[in-house]
Amino acid sequence: xxxxxxxxxxxxxxxxxxxxxxxxxxxxxxxxxxxxxxxxxxxxxxxxxxxxxxxxxxxxxxxxxxxxxxxxxxxxxxxxxxxxxxxxxxxxxxxxxxxxxxxxxxxxxxxxxxxxxxxxxxxxxxxxxxxxxxxxxxxxxxxxxxxxxxxxxxxxxxxxxxxxxxxxxxxxxxxxxxxxxxxxxxxxxxxxxxxxxxxxxxxxxxxxxxxxxxxxxxxxxxxxxxxxxxxxxxxxxxxxxxxxxxxxxxxxxxxxxxxxxxxxxxxxxxxxxxxxxxxxxxxxxxxxxxxxxxxxxxxxxxxxxxxxx
Amino acid sequence: xxxxxxxxxxxxxxxxxxxxxxxxxxxxxxxxxxxxxxxxxxxxxxxxxxxxxxxxxxxxxxxxxxxxxxxxxxxxxxxxxxxxxxxxxxxxxxxxxxxxxxxxxxxxxxxxxxxxxxxxxxxxxxxxxxxxxxxxxxxxxxxxxxxxxxxxxxxxxxxxxxxxxxxxxxxxxxxxxxxxxxxxxxxxxxxxxxxxxxxxxxxxxxxxxxxxxxxxxxxxxxxxxxxxxxxxxxxxxxxxxxxxxxxxxxxxxxxxxxxxxxxxxxxxxxxxxxxxxxxxxxxxxxxxxxxxxxxxxxxxxxxxxxxxxxxxxxxxxxxxxxxxxxxxxxxxxxxxxxxxxxxxxxx
Numbered sequence: 001x002x003x004x005x006x007x008x009x010x011x012x013x014x015x016x017x018x019x020x021x022x023x024x025x026x027x028x029x030x031x032x033x034x035x036x037x038x039x040x041x042x043x044x045x046x047x048x049x050x051x052x053x054x055x056x057x058x059x060x061x062x063x064x065x066x067x068x069x070x071x072x073x074x075x076x077x078x079x080x081x082x083x084x085x086x087x088x089x090x091x092x093x094x095x096x097x098x099x100x101x102x103x104x105x106x107x108x109x110x111x112x113x114x115x116x117x118x119x120x121x122x123x124x125x126x127x128x129x130x131x132x133x134x135x136x137x138x139x140x141x142x143x144x145x146x147x148x149x150x151x152x153x154x155x156x157x158x159x160x161x162x163x164x165x166x167x168x169x170x171x172x173x174x175x176x177x178x179x180x181x182x183x184x185x186x187x188x189x190x191x192x193x194x195x196x197x198x199x200x201x202x203x204x205x206x207x208x209x210x211x212x213x214x215x216x217x218x219x220x221x222x223x224x225x226x227x228x229x230x231x232x233x234x235x236x237x238x239x240x241x242x243x244x245x246x247x248x249x250x251x252x253x254x255x256x257x258x259x260x261x262x263x264x265x266x267x268x269x270x271x272x273x274x275x276x277x278x279x280x281x282x283x284x285x286x287x288x289x290x291x292x293x294x295x296x297x298x299x300x301x302x303x304x305x306x307x308x309x
Numbered sequence: 310x311x312x313x314x315x316x317x318x319x320x321x322x323x324x325x326x327x328x329x330x331x332x333x334x335x336x337x338x339x340x341x342x343x344x345x346x347x348x349x350x351x352x353x354x355x356x357x358x359x360x361x362x363x364x365x366x367x368x369x370x371x372x373x374x375x376x377x378x379x380x381x382x383x384x385x386x387x388x389x390x391x392x393x394x395x396x397x398x399x400x401x402x403x404x405x406x407x408x409x410x411x412x413x414x415x416x417x418x419x420x421x422x423x424x425x426x427x428x429x430x431x432x433x434x435x436x437x438x439x440x441x442x443x444x445x446x447x448x449x450x451x452x453x454x455x456x457x458x459x460x461x462x463x464x465x466x467x468x469x470x471x472x473x474x475x476x477x478x479x480x481x482x483x484x485x486x487x488x489x490x491x492x493x494x495x496x497x498x499x500x501x502x503x504x505x506x507x508x509x510x511x512x513x514x515x516x517x518x519x520x521x522x523x524x525x526x527x528x529x530x531x532x533x534x535x536x537x538x539x540x541x542x543x544x545x546x547x548x549x550x551x552x553x554x555x556x557x558x559x560x561x562x563x564x565x566x567x568x569x570x571x572x573x574x575x576x577x578x579x580x581x582x583x584x585x586x587x588x589x590x591x592x593x594x595x596x597x598x599x600x601x602x603x604x605x606x607x608x609x610x611x612x613x614x615x616x617x618x619x620x621x622x623x624x625x626x627x628x629x630x631x632x633x634x635x636x637x638x639x640x641x642x643x644x645x646x647x648x649x650x651x652x653x654x655x656x
Contacts, residue, residue, distance in 0.1 A: 040452075042456065086638060093641055096588065097637075099393060099588050099637065102585070103634040108627070110630075111627040115625060273472060279460070279461050283457075289454065
């Protein structure tokens, strides 16, 4: 019993949980902005994948990983705009467009990988963003070992959660965003430009998901490999729902899913198959949707194209 | 009025064709990007997929699972449901079929093969019925639940095939299904299986259910307007579950065909997006069984030809994945295409 407790409350596991959660946090924040504006975004997976590839590619070409971060944000933004154009302007079914983007990103990244780097399913190793030590915090016992020395992107993700919360709940832009997602007609009547709000939100969503992908290819690892997001975009989507479309809620969900991920290998040693831990986020999200742990209800106008009239 | 109807019918066929054309056009840009001639690449793609009987057989082999997943998505769509869970239903059906295939090895073929197919259908149907039930009883939209169930099925079958039912070799797969449960190969050395007959039969049955039975009438009524259907005395909840179960059974058959026909064992993660491609096939086929069959053959041809294009030119075979995604974009944005077509008429 003592062994299991030591296993569950291990600073190394908590540290790993935070790292596993980082790409999820970025993508989930992206999901929140998009869904809050009324556009369903199941394309987070594809946006992350494009971000991961672009970050690796720019870092490979320039040797400067921070430029890779910028490149990934830009790539995610462009994919976000693609999603926005089809969903908002051409009124295409948002789930269908999301599916198309995921397939598109899976194809395009491997297409480019093979064109630039030959037949292998993995890119060469590239320059990564090094971990940093936060002076005073790293001295604190226990907590210091969890958050004292991490990747800058890990800290950035945590900051982004707070910023997203403030933007959504404490600014007039956030109020308009929520209005557009709940009742676009009413928002339109009082002079909010529904199309522009949605374009901005979906582009931001792509940029954030791209940033999440960055962490995978040039921080967590130092290369891009085929399909390396491995469903994380969908786990992020699950975190959005599980966290009831709020930044802090999503943060909690991402940390919990990251924790489950970090525990995988250790739990396998005591006989729990890794696949069961992999399933956990998806099972919990279904349970949350069914209302067993406080009902999750999304923005009202989510999924419906707005037709000005 | 007459000419207006004619225009609508013509547009029904024109939209998918324009979408395919636009996708190939954008695809040509990608071919130019890698420094090849689009015409050469597309000629290879065409000849290697449809240029000989053997190539056609391979194309049909690639098309078979897409026919099933396309039918699955289309069937649910007709009842107003968006089943993007075909991938998960496919895995559950595939595993169920494989399990019957490698477990009841003493059975004669006449019983064993139909039993394995039935198991595959039931596996998919049950997995499809879950989101149907959750929508019918709790009003939860099926899209999120089907996505979640895709991953649950993926990991569940992964565990089954590497844990309790691991085949014993170092690869993550089950034991082989016995010959008595395997689908016949129709045109060796290609791997086209008699599963294609099942697909054609499934398309016919899907058509008959939807348009020639009272059940199908109810399903379509629910699809067109659930409130009106309910008011008209149709049990929407029951029809939602039935539609998802039938859709799941069709997706399960896709997995069944892949296991009993192609792989003859369950291999972890064998599908490579067959379920998601079903969304593309259904859309392109305008959610009609005949359209679905044709769209599946087109996708099968693209996949078959891509291997040769990859070998003979420097165009990576993933071009085809890109083109398939582009087709979905353009079909989904039929609002855009209708505008293009209208502009042409006016010009």
